[in-house]
Structure formats: structure tokens, C-alpha cells
Amino acid sequence: MIGTPHHAIFQSLLQGRRFVLTTHMNPDGDAIGSEMGLARFLRSRGAEVRIVNQDPTPDTLHFLEADGFRAEVYDEAAHAAVFEEAERLVLLDNSAPDRFGRVQPRLLALAAKTFCIDHHPTRGTPWAETILDDTSCATAEIIYELVTRAGWHPDRAAAEALYVGISTDTGVFRFNSTTPRAHEIAAELLRLGVEPARTYQEIYERNSVSYTRLLGAALSSLRLDAGGAVASVRITRAMLQATEGDGIDTSEMTTALLAMDGVRVALLFRELPGGRIKVSLRSKGDLDVHRLASGFGGGGHRNASGIVLAGALDEVSERIIAEAKRPLGA
Numbered sequence: 397m398i399g400t401p402h403h404a405i406f407q408s409l410l411q412g413r414r415f416v417l418t419t420h421m422n423p424d425g426d427a428i429g430s431e432m433g434l435a436r437f438l439r440s441r442g443a444e445v446r447i448v449n450q451d452p453t454p455d456t457l458h459f460l461e462a463d464g465f466r467a468e469v470y471d472e473a474a475h476a477a478v479f480e481e482a483e484r485l486v487l488l489d490n491s492a493p494d495r496f497g498r499v500q501p502r503l504l505a506l507a508a509k510t511f512c513i514d515h516h517p518t519r520g521t522p523w524a525e526t527i528l529d530d531t532s533c534a535t536a537e538i539i540y541e542l543v544t545r546a547g548w549h550p551d552r553a554a555a556e557a558l559y560v561g562i563s564t565d566t567g568v569f570r571f572n573s574t575t576p577r578a579h580e581i582a583a584e585l586l587r588l589g590v591e592p593a594r595t596y597q598e599i600y601e602r603n604s605v606s607y608t609r610l611l612g613a614a615l616s617s618l619r620l621d622a623g624g625a626v627a628s629v630r631i632t633r634a635m636l637q638a639t640e641g642d643g644i645d646t647s648e649m650t651t652a653l654l655a656m657d658g659v660r661v662a663l664l665f666r667e668l669p670g671g672r673i674k675v676s677l678r679s680k681g682d683l684d685v686h687r688l689a690s691g692f693g694g695g696g697h698r699n700a701s702g703i704v705l706a707g708a709l710d711e712v713s714e715r716i717i718a719e720a721k722r723p724l725g726a
Contacts, residue, residue, distance in 0.1 A: 398541040402527045406542045409511045409525070412484035414444045418470075420490035421450045421497045422645070425599065427489040428457045428467065429561030430513070430535040434488065435465055436554040437543040446482075448475050450497035454645055456599045460560060462553045470499050479506060487512040489535040491521045491528065492695060513538055516695060517686070533573040536561025540581050552589035559585040560595055568596070571699055572681070610641035611649055614664070618653075621717055622724045627653040628663040628717060630709060636667075647702070650678040661685065661720050665713045668704070673712040675703040677720075688719050 415438055419427035427449075435445045447467040453460075461467065468475070479485065479502050491514045493500050503510055507522040515532040532538050536558045543550065550558065562582060566574045569582070586592065603611075614629045621628070629649070636642050646666055653662035660683055664676040675692075677685035679699045686701045692715075694703030705712050 398527075398529055398532070398538060398545075402529070402538075403542065403545055405511070405525045405527050406546065409484055409486065410438075410441070410546070412443070412482075414481060414483045415446070415486060416479055416482040416484075417445065417447045417486045417488060418449055418496065418499055418503070419488045420492075420495040423449055423451060423453065423457075423467075424489075424647075425457060425564030426534045426536055426561040428453055428460055429557040429559070429564070430488045430539050431467065432460045432465055432557035433536060433539050433550065433554045433561070434486065434513075434543070436551060436557070437539075437546075437548050439465075440548065440551075446478055448478065448499070450499050456602055456645075457560070459598045460553075460557045465553075470497075472498070472502070476502065479503075483509065485510040487514070487523065488539075489514060489516075491516065491518045491523070491526060493521065494693075495695075513542075516697070531575075533571075533575055533578045534562045534565035536565070537578060537581060540585075550585070550588055555585040555588035556590050556595060559590045559592075560599070563592075563595065564599065567700075573697060573699070604644070606639050606641045607644050610635060610639040610644060610646065611652070613639060614646070614649055615652060619717075620659075622661075622721045624656075624658045625660045625724050626663065626717060626720050627656060627659045627661070628665065628713065629653065630713065631664065631666040632709065633667045633669075647676040650676055654678055654680060660724070663713075663716060663720060665709060665716070667709055671706055671708075673705050673707060673709055675705065675712070675716055677701045677703070677716075683723060685720075688716075691719065692716070 417431045431447050438445045449467050453467045491512045510523045512523045512526040515535050613635045614631050617630045619628050650662040660680050662678040666674045679685045684698045686698050689701035689703050692703045
């Protein structure tokens with residue numbers, strides 16, 4: 397729950413007039429939604445705000461970049477002065493330095509004026525101030541609580557951004573992280589003009605031909621372990637090239653695996669350039685994939701986490717599958 401100390405930190409953050417907002421690599425709905433919601437609030441107070449991220453905004457989230465609110469892709473030469481001149485740097489939806497990619501060195505050098513707002517469990521951070529509540533379903537929920545407590549009524553675009561953050565991080569309100577408060581806030585955002593059908597269509601019903609072909613290729617690699625309780629698929633560089641799927645977000649492909657009867661853990665292994673493997677982990681109920689991910693330097697939530705590991709696809713997948721089977725007694 398967002399308590400008085402958190403609101404006091406937020407008031408301290410608001411003493412600045414020039415802000416840079418940023419988030420983790422490969423930003424998702426909660427990351428972009430939180431950035432857009434907070435940026436619109438800060439500009440409503442007359443502040444100068446830039447949003448600068450390691451990676452571009454996914455195509456499915458571009459609709460949140462309305463009225464001149466746009467996330468820039470970080471370039472050291474172009475943005476070094478922007479970060480230096482900002483009075484406040486604000487990290488959203490992530491506190492771990494190693495998940496900011498190319499932005500990490502700049503943030504660490506300026507940690508003394510860096511604030512963090514997040515709902516993920518922290519591993520210890522160097523930031524000046526942190527507003528962290530891991531009982532919130534999304535960082536967008538925290539932003540909503542902070543800005544409304546500060547007396548702001550979100551405009552329709554800000555409401556839509558915050559709704560996207562909450563709805564995507566709860567799996568459209570189906571994950572265990574969904575709380576009565578999440579539904580209460582969603583109801584308030586709907587009253588402010590959010591159209592649930594529009595946001596769902598923008599995010600989930602715009603799959604490209606490449607995505608669909610890549611999904612088919614991935615599912616053809618299906619492997620079941622632990623008596624069918626652990627389902628995994630692999631996406632190789634060859635698959636990505638054959639389907640022209642290099643820039644596609646594949647993390648949600650695990651949904652098809654969890655929909656299988658008896659599956660409790662879903663794993664997706666994706667080959668990245670440079671001999672690295674990205675692992676997307678999803679689970680049902682009380683099975684904690686965050687603990688598994690943390691053991692390999694990753695993170696996230698109990699039922700949805702991620703890891704990036706160096707190594708060959710076969711070797712990494714065998715290591716992760718072996719660990720995923722342990723809680724199941726397999």
C-alpha cells in the first residue's frame with residue numbers, strides 16, 4: 397500500500413522542474429503506460445519532461461504517445477546533456493541497474509538525483525529515493541495513487557495510459573496479482589473515458605503475419621516435462637530470420653502453453669544476438685517463477701519473470717527446465 401512516506405518522497409520529487417523519465421529494456425505496457433501517465437501529470441504542472449528509453453516503444457503501444465508525448469530512444473551523444481541538465485531522473489517499473497541497458501552508466505553516475513517508482517521486489521539499489529510497493533499489481537497503480545493524492549484528475553489520455561499499465565500487467569485482470577483495488581482503479585479510469593475494447597484491440601489484436609508464422613514455428617518445438625506440468629518452446633535465430641520476426645515481442649506466446657490442460661509452468665527460450673538466450677517464464681497459482689529467475693540473475697513477479705543468460709540454446713534450456721521441475725518433485 398502506498399503510505400505517507402511514499403507520498404512525502406513524491407512531494408520531494410515534485411520540487412524539480414526538469415525531468416527525464418526512463419524504464420527497463422524492452423518496455424511493456426506497464427512501463428510505457430506509467431511513463432505517459434506520469435509525464436502528462438508533470439507537464440500539467442508546468443514541468444519540462446523528456447522520456448528517454450533504451451529501446452523503442454513497441455508498435456502495439458504507440459497509440460499511447462498522444463499529443464506530443466513521445467518516448468525517445470537513448471543515444472549517448474544526443475542525450476548525455478539532457479540527463480545532466482535534468483533536476484530529477486525518474487526510473488519507472490524497474491529498480492535494477494542492469495536492466496536499463498545502455499542507459500545504466502549514465503544513471504549510475506547521476507544516482508544522487510535519481511528517483512525510482514516500482515512494484516518489483518528490489519535487489520538493493522543506489523538511487524537517491526525509491527517508492528516501491530510490491531503489493532501493487534502494476535507500477536501504473538502506484539502512479540495513479542500518487543498523482544490523485546496530489547490532487548490531479550487524469551485527463552483521458554493519461555487515464556488510458558494508466559489503464560493499459562494495470563490491465564497488461566495483470567494479464568487483463570486474470571493473474572493472481574489482480575486485487576480489488578486494481579478493479580476499483582480501473583473503474584475510475586473507465587469513468588474518465590477509457591474504452592476497454594479499444595485498448596485490447598490496439599494491444600492484442602494487431603498481430604502481424606510474421607508474428608503468427610513465428611508463433612507456429614515456436615509451437616512446433618513444443619516440449620513437455622514433469623508429466624506435462626512444464627511446457628517449453630524454443631525460438632532460434634533461424635526461425636526469426638525465416639519469419640522476419642527479429643523485432644517481435646514473443647513473451648506473450650507463453651499464453652498458449654499455459655492454456656494447455658495440466659501445464660503449470662511455461663518457458664519460452666529465444667536466441668538473441670551475441671550468444672545470449674532470453675527466457676520468458678510464466679506459471680499458475682503458487683508456483684514461484686520469480687524465485688527461479690532470481691537464481692539466474694533475472695527477475696519479475698511470482699507468476700511472470702524473465703532471464704537473459706549467456707550460452708548455447710540447448711545448454712541454457714536444459715538448466716532452466718531442470719530447475720523448473722524441482723518444485724514439482726520431478
